Amino acid sequence: MSDRHALLPLIIAKYEQINMLERQHQIFGHEGDFRPRIDYYHDAVRALGNDYLNGLSKDSRLSAERLAYDIEMLRLISSRPLVAGRGDHHFSVSDALTVYHQHHAEQRPDRQVKQQLGDCYKDYTVYFAAIMVDFMEDNIRARKEESNVMLEDCHHLEQMLKQFAQGTIDVQQVMRGAQALEHDGLRRKLVQMLAKGAPSKSEVQGAIGTVQQTREYIRNDVTEMNKAGMRFATSQLMVYEQSRDMVKRMAAQGLNIVGKHTGQTMGDHDKGRGNSGRDF
Secondary structure, three states: OOHHHHHHHHHHHHHHHHHHHHHHOOOEEEOOEEEEOHHHHHHHHHHHHHOOOHHHOOOOOOOHHHHHHHHHHHHHHHHOOOOOOOOOOOOOOOOOOOOHHHOOOOOOOOHHHHHHHHHHHHHHHHHHHHHHHHHHHHHHHHHHHHHHHHHHHHHHHHHHHHHHHOOOOOHHHHHHHHHOOOOHHHHHHHHHHHOOOOOOHHHHHHHHHHHHHHHHHHHHHHHHHHHHHHHHHHHHHHHHHHOHHHHHHHHHOOOOOOOHHHHHHHHHHHHHOOOOOOOO
């Protein structure tokens, strides 16, 4: 059984602990929604069972951008468990709001509850980082492959439109190029224009501009995706650094959640402090 599958029962058990505490003390996601705050982050875990293929898209609950947001907020909640992570930017698979009367009367959390909830979130974040890193990388890899294809399409079509404007190819050749586009929106727009017959020079220039804008949008999306991947990786490293004892205990039990690259980085940090880091 892979480490990821071995971690699933652990993160679910930790979720149940947090869920119980947040229900008891009425720590909710955002205004008007009385589900426990943890549900917004645990939606990503739920998505593993039914959203993997869609997990390779930008709109997936398992997208790099959403997972980067999750791990950053989980780290913040660990340090500020009674106030952090309650806002309008949560990503939930459900639009339904839970009404207030479904919950018991408020029990104001004390210092002990704050410590317990912070510790639970800290452990949950370690599991979350270890489980989600592969899905985050898969999301980036799949989207980059798709983006490369679409960028090649855009370049090829731009050249065809310029050739058409120069009179070296006919409208049917441009139509075939447009119909082969991977980008749905761009394909529909160009096919619709070409279906009317030979476009005017101004229409061709407009189409070239649309292709260039689409190419820039794709490039920007790749840039933002790469930034999200870096944010996740940075947060993951900090999560492991802040839970070193837990990571060591898990490694002793055969759950080596620290990847080779992350482990090397942690080892380098150890050397800077005078430790070898070899016990990871």
